[in-house]
Amino acid sequence: MASAKIKGLAKYNSVLSQFAAINSSKKFRNFYTYTPEPAQPLPRKPTVCSAEDALKCIQSNNVVFAQGAAATPVHLLDAMAKYGAQAKLSNVTVCHMHTEGEAKYTQKEYEGIFRNCSFFMGGNVRKAIAEGRGDAIxxxxxxxxxxxxxxxxxxxxxxxxxxxxxxxxxxxxxxSVDCVREALTHSKIIIAQVNPNMPRTFGDSLIHESHIDFAVNINTPLPSHGGKPPSDVETKIGQNIAENLVDDGATLQMGIGSIPDAVLSALGNHKDLGIHSEMFADGVVDLVEKGCITNNKKTLHKGRIVGSFLIGTQKLYDFVDNNPFIEMLRIDYVNNTQVVSKLPKMTAINSCIEVDLTGQVCSDSIGTRMYSGFGGQVDFIRGAAEGFDGLGKPIIALPSATKRNESKIVPILKPGAGVVTSRAHVHYVVTEYGIASLFGKTLRQRAYELIQIAHPDHRESLEKSAFDRLKVMPAKHR
Structure with a gap:
């Protein structure tokens, strides 16, 4: 027994020695010093240094993950582009969801050095992908x-x-929690841009400093979006949805864009609304202050707003900072269809690029040109449709026409356009001209419903196109 205790003590002292050696060198982690759980404290400290010094760990053929939305580490990404050129790196893949900033590393001068890989495409990387210098999944x-x-x-x-x-x-x-935690637990080196302007949020957002290898201190405002009033068309769409499809006590999901924001601005007379959404923006703050959003009817996370990432103005960042009313959770939980379906009166509001006369929805491309991504549209559209209470409402909202007065309700999708949400997924399509209810409708009934909410300038041509396609006139009844 004594011999076993001596051996155990020797092993313990050996482990402590390894801790001390690794904490001083910070060159590697092993079984004794590292757990992939970001919230578990470890006996080590990050190296505080400049971005230029921190990024020297990046080598040719590496894969670099970048956090996104308002938490995009713009300072690090800009410094990475500069370092990549100076060090003559090659074939570095930068993967990410939607990011903010210039994304300098995607510019033509960095071709061969960096190649981006988008899980959801933002405007800053579209050109690179269109020109073959980037990829989208x-x-x-x-x-x-x-x-x-x-x-x-x-x-x-x-x-x-x-x-x-x-x-x-x-x-x-x-x-931004979204996919970040999973990326961190599978990354060999973590470089953090540490900023006092970043709001402190609750939920799955914690990471202990001991998991960070290099810390780069900055003090800059976060990227900002929104704050502009909706257009007349967007306002009307918001009113159509708020007045006809959103019930008191509903749980809301809002996709990205000005239309979901317009819906929020029209909900000032509603009661006991809840939020369970992959993202949310400034409009939520006003509804909380008015007492419209209470989350009291939610069956999961009752009394709390649930999100996974966000971007807005400083007003939003101030609202979420150190606010236990907000829970920022992993995207594979927030957008899980089974989770979504358990929420009462789940109302999913998403926008798109175009809808054809049978109800197929294109949201990620303009013809063959990739524009964004799948995002959470199908996750929530399906979750709302499968709602346990049978009261969910899957909604696709869009202006009836483009700024050039081209119809966004079309006979067929543009050649090469991707179907993100299938015709069987769609229940409601909303424009400024009304609401088309498609669930359980035949193809000719669907065409009729959609033509009624199309821009008046295009209804006649759409009716002719529907007849050519279906060999029968669109009709309200069977």
Missing amino acids: PIFLHEIPKLFSRGIVKPDVALIHVTPPDAHGYCSLGT
């Missing part, structure tokens, strides 16, 4: 973490944007 938002857990994407370096550590050493991922 079509994927449902809730499945993005599987890219890391299944080893399909293997990050060598993760670039993140966090709050300064608190008294216990915990930083917060702030405005």
